[in-house]
Amino acid sequence: MALTAVKGFNDILPEESGRWQYIEQTARRVFELNGFGEIRVPVMEKTELFCRSIGDATDIVEKEMYTFTDKGENSVTLRPEGTAGVMRAFIEHKLYAQDPIAKLYYMGPMFRYERPQKGRYRQFHQIGAEITGVNDPLADAQVLNMLTAFFREIGLTEPTLQINSLGCPDCRPAYRTALRSFLQERMAGLCEDCKRRFDTNPLRMLDCKVPGCVESTVGAPSVLEHLCKGCDEHFSAVRRYLDHSGTPYSINSRMVRGLDYYTRTTFEMVTGLLGSQSAVAAGGRYDGLISQLGGPAIPGIGFAMGLERVALLLGNQDFGTQPDLFIATMGAGERDVAFRLMDGLLKAGIRVEMDYEGKSLKSQMRRADKLKARFSAVIGENEVASGKTSIKRMADGIQTDAALTVAGIQSLVMKSEQ
Numbered sequence: 281m282a283l284t285a286v287k288g289f290n291d292i293l294p295e296e297s298g299r300w301q302y303i304e305q306t307a308r309r310v311f312e313l314n315g316f317g318e319i320r321v322p323v324m325e326k327t328e329l330f331c332r333s334i335g336d337a338t339d340i341v342e343k344e345m346y347t348f349t350d351k352g353e354n355s356v357t358l359r360p361e362g363t364a365g366v367m368r369a370f371i372e373h374k375l376y377a378q379d380p381i382a383k384l385y386y387m388g389p390m391f392r393y394e395r396p397q398k399g400r401y402r403q404f405h406q407i408g409a410e411i412t413g414v415n416d417p418l419a420d421a422q423v424l425n426m427l428t429a430f431f432r433e434i435g436l437t438e439p440t441l442q443i444n445s446l447g448c449p450d451c452r453p454a455y456r457t458a459l460r461s462f463l464q465e466r467m468a469g470l471c472e473d474c475k476r477r478f479d480t481n482p483l484r485m486l487d488c489k490v491p492g493c494v495e496s497t498v499g500a501p502s503v504l505e506h507l508c509k510g511c512d513e514h515f516s517a518v519r520r521y522l523d524h525s526g527t528p529y530s531i532n533s534r535m536v537r538g539l540d541y542y543t544r545t546t547f548e549m550v551t552g553l554l555g556s557q558s559a560v561a562a563g564g565r566y567d568g569l570i571s572q573l574g575g576p577a578i579p580g581i582g583f584a585m586g587l588e589r590v591a592l593l594l595g596n597q598d599f600g601t602q603p604d605l606f607i608a609t610m611g612a613g614e615r616d617v618a619f620r621l622m623d624g625l626l627k628a629g630i631r632v633e634m635d636y637e638g639k640s641l642k643s644q645m646r647r648a649d650k651l652k653a654r655f656s657a658v659i660g661e662n663e664v665a666s667g668k669t670s671i672k673r674m675a676d677g678i679q680t681d682a683a684l685t686v687a688g689i690q691s692l693v694m695k696s697e698q
């Protein structure tokens with residue numbers, strides 16, 4: 281049987297990787313502008329890290345982790361998300377000792393054993409950013425503005441930002457009680473998962489997509505009406521800062537997150553263009569996580585976006601891996617000249633391709649078309665003798681004379697980029 285990739289694990293082929301690099305480069309540029317530095321952490325961690333951070337009663341920990349015992353009898357897990365590992369590293373290396381305010385970003389593969397479909401995979405990639413050490417709602421607003429700036433810079437008007445507050449350990453228990461007493465009378469209409477969630481994680485019931493559960497939760501109490509004074513003021517300040525910046529958002533008080541570490545502000549960037557996989561990016565505040573993992577009482581906030589989902593939204597645009605110039609030769613005699621010219625142009629940073637196989641001029645030009653070269657030049661005996669060639673712009677066929685030198689061709693190709 282032919283060997284294929286594991287289900288839900290994808291290859292990113294060269295035709296797609298230009299788009300991926302564009303997304304990654306845009307994120308690096310926007311994040312670094314905001315003072316974030318890159319952190320690279322392992323793809324595998326001790327299983328306990330994810331149980332203690334994401335939460336034992338979440339779908340991720342209950343059903344979706346790639347957990348196994350290694351040869352040393354240790355339980356290890358392929359990371360299902362980035363925040364836990366980044367905070368583990370923050371604590372382990374005592375990054376807070378120099379400065380409790382750390383601005384960290386990361387990108388790489390994550391692993392969840394979910395049912396694969398468009399926009400949902402078992403190996404997927406996140407680009408994430410986290411700020412530690414700031415309680416002030418300014419940090420929430422900066423993170424949200426940065427995420428909004430990323431989507432603006434990349435040229436997407438979808439997705440749109442939704443925000444909510446999930447309260448804190450002081451006010452959430454009362455909300456949970458209010459929600460439970462509302463749902464208690466509607467238990468008959470709930471799915472089996474939600475019946476279980478009633479005891480373990482009732483907020484997740486608001487997020488269930490099963491029609492009976494959606495119907496049963498209509499009119500459920502709103503978390504925003506149960507916030508304590510501190511959480512309420514925090515949420516108002518976040519909104520005020522977003523208004524100051526002109527950042528568009530809407531409030532979705534039914535938004536709950538699939539990870540237990542969140543406190544106060546939570547958010548998602550949602551789209552209607554990817555079917556049921558509507559969240560393109562998501563995150564929130566996690567003021568208790570660092571201490572929960574054995575570190576000092578330092579707050580945090582951050583987000584992660586799904587690279588595959590951003591790539592799907594960008595669609596099949598061209599991301600510029602095509603050559604600037606294709607050099608065709610009339611005969612074997614000109615190949616030395618063409619090769620030297622290609623070598624010089626490559627050293628000058630111009631993307632050049634030439635014929636490698638001594639093919640006919642016609643098939644060389646077909647290849648120039650196939651590679652989507654911006655310009656082509658033909659070199660024959662006459663060009664070598666005169667020291668001149670004519671450079672054809674492939675889009676409209678317009679020809680311009682140029683000296684058969686690196687400088688002559690370079691200036692023409694560069695000029696047309698401006």
Ligand code: HAM
Nearest residue numbers: 361363400401404559560561562563564582583584586
């Ligand atoms: P999350 O909501 O679980 O949050 O994932 C963030 C994003 O990762 C989602 O919005 C989605 O775009 C993408 N994603 C998740 N699962 C899949 C999948 N199976 N296939 C494709 N894309 C997927 C977190 O992971 C948090 N760590 C975010 C965060 C950072 N919160 C604070 N800081």
